[in-house]
Amino acid sequence: MSLHIAPERTRPAVPGATVQRLPSYLHVLAELRDRGITTISSADLAVGSGVTSAKLRKDLSYLGSFGRRGVGYDVDYLHSVIAAWLGVQQEISVVIVGVGNLGHALASYPGFFQRGFRVVGLVDTDPQLIGRLVSTGDGSAVVEPLDRLADIARHCQIGIIATPDAAAQAVCDRLIAAGVREILSFASRVLVVPDSVQVRHIDLAAELSVLASRPRRTTAVSA
Amino acid sequence: MSLHIAPERTRPAVPGATVQRLPSYLHVLAELRDRGITTISSADLAVGSGVTSAKLRKDLSYLGSFGRRGVGYDVDYLHSVIAAWLGVQQEISVVIVGVGNLGHALASYPGFFQRGFRVVGLVDTDPQLIGRLVSTGDGSAVVEPLDRLADIARHCQIGIIATPDAAAQAVCDRLIAAGVREILSFASRVLVVPDSVQVRHIDLAAELSVLASRPRRTTAVSA
DNA sequence: TAGATTGTTAATCGATTAACAATC
DNA sequence: TAGATTGTTAATCGATTAACAATC
Numbered sequence: 001m002s003l004h005i006a007p008e009r010t011r012p013a014v015p016g017a018t019v020q021r022l023p024s025y026l027h028v029l030a031e032l033r034d035r036g037i038t039t040i041s042s043a044d045l046a047v048g049s050g051v052t053s054a055k056l057r058k059d060l061s062y063l064g065s066f067g068r069r070g071v072g073y074d075v076d077y078l079h080s081v082i083a084a085w086l087g088v089q090q091e092i093s094v095v096i097v098g099v100g101n102l103g104h105a106l107a108s109y110p111g112f113f114q115r116g117f118r119v120v121g122l123v124d125t126d127p128q129l130i131g132r133l134v135s136t137g138d139g140s141a142v143v144e145p146l147d148r149l150a151d152i153a154r155h156c157q158i159g160i161i162a163t164p165d166a167a168a169q170a171v172c173d174r175l176i177a178a179g180v181r182e183i184l185s186f187a188s189r190v191l192v193v194p195d196s197v198q199v200r201h202i203d204l205a206a207e208l209s210v211l212a213s214r215p216r217r218t219t220a221v222s223a
Numbered sequence: 224m225s226l227h228i229a230p231e232r233t234r235p236a237v238p239g240a241t242v243q244r245l246p247s248y249l250h251v252l253a254e255l256r257d258r259g260i261t262t263i264s265s266a267d268l269a270v271g272s273g274v275t276s277a278k279l280r281k282d283l284s285y286l287g288s289f290g291r292r293g294v295g296y297d298v299d300y301l302h303s304v305i306a307a308w309l310g311v312q313q314e315i316s317v318v319i320v321g322v323g324n325l326g327h328a329l330a331s332y333p334g335f336f337q338r339g340f341r342v343v344g345l346v347d348t349d350p351q352l353i354g355r356l357v358s359t360g361d362g363s364a365v366v367e368p369l370d371r372l373a374d375i376a377r378h379c380q381i382g383i384i385a386t387p388d389a390a391a392q393a394v395c396d397r398l399i400a401a402g403v404r405e406i407l408s409f410a411s412r413v414l415v416v417p418d419s420v421q422v423r424h425i426d427l428a429a430e431l432s433v434l435a436s437r438p439r440r441t442t443a444v445s446a
Numbered sequence: 447t448a449g450a451t452t453g454t455t456a457a458t459c460g461a462t463t464a465a466c467a468a469t470c
Numbered sequence: 471t472a473g474a475t476t477g478t479t480a481a482t483c484g485a486t487t488a489a490c491a492a493t494c
Contacts, residue, residue, distance in 0.1 A: 019433050020429060022432070023432045042476070054464070054465090055463075057476065058461090058463090061477055067476050069469045069475050070469065070474045072474090092431070092435050101324070102328040104324050105325040106427070111427060114428070164333075182434040184431060188246075188334050190272055192273075198434060203334070204334060207423050207425065209311070212315050212380065213310050238485065239484095240484085240486090265453095275486085277486080281485090281486080284453055290452050292450080292451050292492070294450080294451070
């Protein structure tokens with residue numbers, strides 16, 4: 001029996017678990033680059049990233065093959081490949097709704113700016129806050145009232161919901177109406193969205209609950 | 224209402240994915256209880272929690288069997304079961320290291336207090352901050368200097384690292400030296416810890432990256 | 447009873463791991 | 471070449487889903 005071989009090989013889609021690890025590889029590669037290291041093996045890069053070398057190589061294999069057998073990976077090149085894949089080279093505009101403590105923290109979070117995310121809008125309903133300057137990764141932004149949300153969101157790829165739980169769904173609906181298709185929510189309530197919209201949800205208290213209720217192994221490497 | 228308690232039976236360990244969803248069920252159940260709803264089916268509870276009913280029932284089955292066929296679950300009872308399993312009934316002490324924007328936000332995060340977590344310590348190195356009162360879920364706490372960390376951490380079950388990346392590993396080491404075995408980190412660098420310590424890691428920028436690199440829907444062509 | 451819903455099983459899907467042929 | 475390390479395969483592990491017998 002002869003097998004029918006396709007002329008060009010289709011790679012499987014990159015798994016979600018892999019995508020979630022790519023930024024951490026990127027981060028380690030950037031550090032290596034800053035320290036003048038030009039080549040790195042999967043074993044060493046894996047230790048720095050807190051994964052196994054097998055997992056690292058498997059992850060990279062979804063994007064292509066970028067290493068040299070017997071040698072390792074070129075730090076600069078691999079960095080550029082992952083950065084390109086993640087779209088870091090193009091800046092991504094973000095609007096934050098809810099400028100309480102959490103919203104402030106997110107607005108000025110250095111990691112956002114470093115990885116190409118630009119906080120271009122801040123929205124809140126509190127009259128005390130509206131009009132005030134809040135520092136962001138690359139400067140500052142003025143807090144705008146809720147009725148400006150649609151205008152602002154129209155230019156943003158990602159919306160972050162950092163409001164109290166009670167307001168979260170209404171804000172979510174407005175973001176979607178304005179064309180936002182990617183939402184990061186810190187509300188503890190579940191958001192109802194159409195299939196075309198992608199929501200990621202960070203429940204900080206759930207993270208503590210998992211820690212508190214589980215005598216289980218760590219996700220980080222051991223010494 | 225008296226419930227028949229089955230004789231103790233060896234159940235498989237509760238999967239991590241399940242544990243992570245339990246707080247969300249708890250949250251929905253608390254809302255139902257507040258609205259006076261006493262009974263709920265897995266189908267309805269699942270909709271409120273953003274999961275399928277099969278997944279919900281499977282999740283609950285790891286803890287035991289608490290429903291009535293043909294009827295559903297008693298809201299109060301199921302709430303108490305999950306709360307007990309998560310250990311929410313006992314208060315859990317938390318120390319936050321790093322009282323910048325993020326640390327402030329975490330200290331006053333209402334969800335922590337609601338689910339039984341008590342921020343009993345705040346630590347920072349900034350002389351401007353030390354001695355200042357920061358509001359927490361149940362009142363306020365004074366920011367203490369780094370050399371008080373060991374004393375404070377000794378009474379805490381969980382440590383939260385909200386410092387700049389550069390300080391994260393050193394703070395982590397100090398927490399572990401003080402006996403903390405569960406750590407939630409917001410640093411982008413990977414923390415090196417012994418096997419006995421459990422670390423959860425929230426990389427906010429990675430969350431945005433996953434969102435931004437989204438369009439891996441049904442576009443892939445199979446051979 | 448007749449209808450509803452649970453708890454569990456078995457099948458499927460997806461991610462991780464170990465091992466090693468390919469090859470620099 | 472001899473040693474090192476990748477990229478990939480196949481096995482394993484864990485989580486999700488669909489289906490339905492049990493039973494309220």
